[in-house]
Amino acid sequence: MTRIRHPLPDADWPSRDAARAGRWFQPIRLNQITARTRTWVPAMVPWRATEDGLVSDDVLDWYGRFAAGKPGVLVVEATGIRDVPSGPLLRIGHPRFLPGLQRLVARVRDASEGETRLFIQIIDFLAVRRRPEPAKFFGRFLQITDRHRAACGSEDEVSCRARLGAMSDDELRAALTEREYRDLAFGYREEVRDTHLPHIAELPRVLPELFADAAERARAAGFDGVELHFAHAYTMAGFLSRRNDRQDGYGGTRERRLRLPLEVLARCRAAVGSDFCLGLRLLGDEVIHGGSRIDDAVYYATELARAGADFVSVSKGGKFEDAKQPAIGSAVYPYTGPSGLECMPTVFSDAEGPFGRNVHLAAAIRRGIHAVGLATPVVTSGGICTFAQAESILARGDADLVGAARQTLADPDWFRKVELGRGAEVRRCIFTNYCEGLDQKHKQVTCQLWDRAFEPEFAGPRSADGKRRLIAPPWDPDADESVGSGRTAP
Ligand SMILES: Cc1cc2nc3c(=O)[nH]c(=O)nc-3n(C[C@H](O)[C@H](O)[C@H](O)COP(=O)(O)O)c2cc1C
Ligand code: SF4
Numbered sequence: 001m002t003r004i005r006h007p008l009p010d011a012d013w014p015s016r017d018a019a020r021a022g023r024w025f026q027p028i029r030l031n032q033i034t035a036r037t038r039t040w041v042p043a044m045v046p047w048r049a050t051e052d053g054l055v056s057d058d059v060l061d062w063y064g065r066f067a068a069g070k071p072g073v074l075v076v077e078a079t080g081i082r083d084v085p086s087g088p089l090l091r092i093g094h095p096r097f098l099p100g101l102q103r104l105v106a107r108v109r110d111a112s113e114g115e116t117r118l119f120i121q122i123i124d125f126l127a128v129r130r131r132p133e134p135a136k137f138f139g140r141f142l143q144i145t146d147r148h149r150a151a152c153g154s155e156d157e158v159s160c161r162a163r164l165g166a167m168s169d170d171e172l173r174a175a176l177t178e179r180e181y182r183d184l185a186f187g188y189r190e191e192v193r194d195t196h197l198p199h200i201a202e203l204p205r206v207l208p209e210l211f212a213d214a215a216e217r218a219r220a221a222g223f224d225g226v227e228l229h230f231a232h233a234y235t236m237a238g239f240l241s242r243r244n245d246r247q248d249g250y251g252g253t254r255e256r257r258l259r260l261p262l263e264v265l266a267r268c269r270a271a272v273g274s275d276f277c278l279g280l281r282l283l284g285d286e287v288i289h290g291g292s293r294i295d296d297a298v299y300y301a302t303e304l305a306r307a308g309a310d311f312v313s314v315s316k317g318g319k320f321e322d323a324k325q326p327a328i329g330s331a332v333y334p335y336t337g338p339s340g341l342e343c344m345p346t347v348f349s350d351a352e353g354p355f356g357r358n359v360h361l362a363a364a365i366r367r368g369i370h371a372v373g374l375a376t377p378v379v380t381s382g383g384i385c386t387f388a389q390a391e392s393i394l395a396r397g398d399a400d401l402v403g404a405a406r407q408t409l410a411d412p413d414w415f416r417k418v419e420l421g422r423g424a425e426v427r428r429c430i431f432t433n434y435c436e437g438l439d440q441k442h443k444q445v446t447c448q449l450w451d452r453a454f455e456p457e458f459a460g461p462r463s464a465d466g467k468r469r470l471i472a473p474p475w476d477p478d479a480d481e482s483v484g485s486g487r488t489a490p
Contacts, residue, residue, distance in 0.1 A: 006353040008430070011386045013423020019387060023394035024402060025419055028072070030377060031277040031310040033224050035072035035117045038394065039415045040403035042313065042381045043121040043227065043281075045077040045089065046445040047438075048470075053080060053091030055100030058444070058461055058470055060107045065471040067111035067118075069412040073401065074108065074116050075313075078123040078229050081214040087442070092122060092214045101221035120221075121281065122214045123229040124207060124236065126190035126200070131326045137184050138165035142176075151175035186325055186332045192238035193246055203235065204250050204260050208267035215268040215278065225277030225310070228268065230261055230300075232318035232343065233334035237283060240300055242292045243321075258300055265307050279311030280304060284361025287317040287339040294361055298368035305369045305376035312369070313379035313403070314362040317342035333440045344406070345383050347431045354431055356389050358382035363398035379403050385429055387418050409435055410447050413475040420477065444470060 019025055025037045048058035066074050080086050083093040091097055101120075108118045132141060142148075142164070144157050151174065152163040164175060173181055182189070195201045215226045230236040238244060239260045244251040250260050261280075268278055282304075284297045292300075301312045317339030324336035335343055345354030362380035369376050380393060381403030390402040407414060410429035417425050427449055434448040444463045451468040461470040 002350065003348045004351065004353075006347045006349055006355070008347075008428055009355050009386055009389065011423060011426070011428070012388055013418060013426070014387050014421065016419070016421025019419050019421055019423075022387065022391050024387065024390040028377060028400060030073075030117070030225065030279070032275045033117055033277055035401070036070075036115050037072035037415070037419070038401045039072045039390075040313075040379055040381070040401045041066055041071045041074045041408045042315075042379075042403045042405045043075045043077050043229075044405050044409065044445065045439060047088050047442055048444055049088045049090040051088055053086055053089060054097060055090065055104050059090065059100075060104060061461055061471050063104055063118075064107045064111040066408065066412045067108040067116050068474075069408065069414065069416050070112050070115045071408065071415050072117065073225075074112075074118055075227055076104070076118065076120040076223075078121050078234075079214075081122050081124055081210045092120070092217050093210070095217070098217060098221055101218070101223075105222035117224040117277075119225040119227050119277070119279075120218050120223050121227040121229050122211060122218065123234055124210065125234045126192070126238070127188070128190070128320070128331050129188040130331045131187040131328050132184065133328055134165060134184065138162075141183070141188070142180060147177070148175060186323075189320060189332065192235060192241075192244055193251065195246055195248060201248070203239075204248070204263070207235070207260065208263045211264045212267040212271035216271040219272050219276050225279065226268070226272065227311075227313060228261075228264060228278070228280040230280050230282040231313075231315045232283070233320045236261055236264065237286075240282065240292060240296070241286060242296060243288075243290050254296060254299055257296075258303055261300070261304065262307055265304060265309060269308055274308075277310045279309050279313065281313040281315055283316055283318075284314045284358060284365060285316050285342070286319055287342045288319045288321040291319070291321070291339075294364050297361065298365055301365045301378075302368045302372055302374075305374050306372065309376060311377045311379060311401070312365060313381070314358065314365055314399075315343060316358045316361060316382065318344075335436060335440065343382075344433060344436050345431070346433050354383040355385070356380075356383055356393065359393055359398050363396070366397065366399060377401055381405060383431065385431075387423065406431065406433075406435060406447075409445070409472075410449050412472050416477070417475070422477075425475075444468070446470060447472065 027034050046062050050056050079090040079092045081093050138161050152160040154160045218226045286292045319339040320334045322337030323332045326332045345357050359380050366378040377400035379401040380399035384404045385407040407429040411427035414426045438445045446468045450472050
């Protein structure tokens with residue numbers, strides 16, 4: 001594919017009156033709640049929870065900063081539903097997480113003066129291990145089978161391991177199964193089709209309850225809604241994938257692939273009640289070989305809407321299957337391959353470019369939902385960074401809410417600035433994914449446009465190495481209006 005560096009789209013910011021009359025700044029009802037505007041901040045993991053998955057002061061500062069920009073809906077990062085150690089990823093799988101989550105809700109309420117509706121994305125994920133040292137893989141991890149013995153011409157396990165360790169890449173591809181080779185080259189990674197593993201076989205029995213407990217806890221903490229994470233590289237998206245060939249009634253046909261997501265939704269609904277906003281995020285296209293496409297996604301979204309989902313947020317790609325090979329000692333990261341680029345498109349793109357690249361998927365899903373007589377709101381995101389883009393998406397009826405993740409990270413106040421007719425002051429995202437590079441390394445996520453802005457007297461929180469500020473500089477709406485970047489990137 002020829003890569004082109006695309007310029008940022010012209011912003012042509014509206015006046016205050018034009019912005020306020022625009023569709024993006026009109027309210028929308030989601031179950032019993034009303035979002036003041038149709039602006040949406042999709043989930044972004046910032047790597048700021050404690051090692052035990054608790055809400056830290058840095059988590060409070062991060063979401064408080066987004067809330068100060070008063071988006072209509074702010075979605076808290078993918079939050080783990082199990083009570084198992086997961087490093088500094090936020091968790092919700094036990095009552096001990098409640099007090100921190102309650103503080104988070106209170107912080108967002110305060111910072112947005114009650115104007116932002118706060119949702120939390122809840123997630124289950126399967127084990128992914130780091131790419132092993134070959135010596136360890138052949139010495140310990142690999143289970144020696146008859147296939148290996150035959151390839152080595154040796155019955156003795158110790159000498160078989162030694163011989164495998166000395167083989168060339170071509171010889172190894174023949175001696176190992178495809179899966180064993182992948183474990184060696186990329187690191188061990190579980191999939192939903194590994195039903196020979198008891199804990200994978202039992203996922204359909206345990207996940208509805210785990211999701212439901214988490215959703216109930218989210219409601220108890222005071223969140224306005226829950227987003228079930230059925231997208232990207234994680235467990236529930238694995239069930240929806242066309243590659244899911246489980247033989248236990250939860251894989252194979254489209255209907256069976258959707259069975260567990262429907263059961264999770266139903267169990268969550270029973271737990272949170274009919275008056276609580278419960279929606280989900282799914283993939284409009286997995287963008288991997290043999291993966292689900294838009295026709296699958298339209299079917300899934302329509303059935304989930306029929307089953308009572310209150311919104312459908314549409315993403316794209318972000319899979320392990322086509323991710324780049326990690327270095328030895330690192331774990332595979334699902335946003336490094338072609339599907340990852342579709343999830344977080346950069347200015348280095350094909351002729352179509354990154355801006356609003358995934359909107360057509362949301363549009364097809366919305367048409368499918370409307371075709372069965374429903375009006376479940378659909379959220380789109382992916383390379384959206386101007387008022388004009390949002391307005392044309394809404395005017396065409398391609399989506400009901402328009403999300404911006406990286407543009408909001410670059411400038412958490414940008415919705416307010418646009419709404420106040422001060423778009424010229426927006427600090428515009430340059431879409432080169434410095435932030436995503438930090439996420440990949442599990443480093444605290446910041447934006448390159450502001451993380452070294454220490455002057456004049458910065459005393460706020462810094463990254464673990466002290467080199468980067470952790471939250472965007474404040475914006476004073478009463479300050480000089482002439483400062484800003486206008487149509488060009490800083
Ligand atoms: C640092 C970072 C972390 C992200 N974490 C999540 C996440 O937890 N859950 C999720 O569904 N998407 C996650 N995403 C994807 C975004 O929600 C969004 O779909 C993507 O960035 C494309 O939108 P944008 O072009 O507006 O940034 C993340 C993106 C970034 C940049
Ligand atoms: S680091 Fe780059 S891609 Fe990420 S939000 Fe900032 S400008 Fe945008």
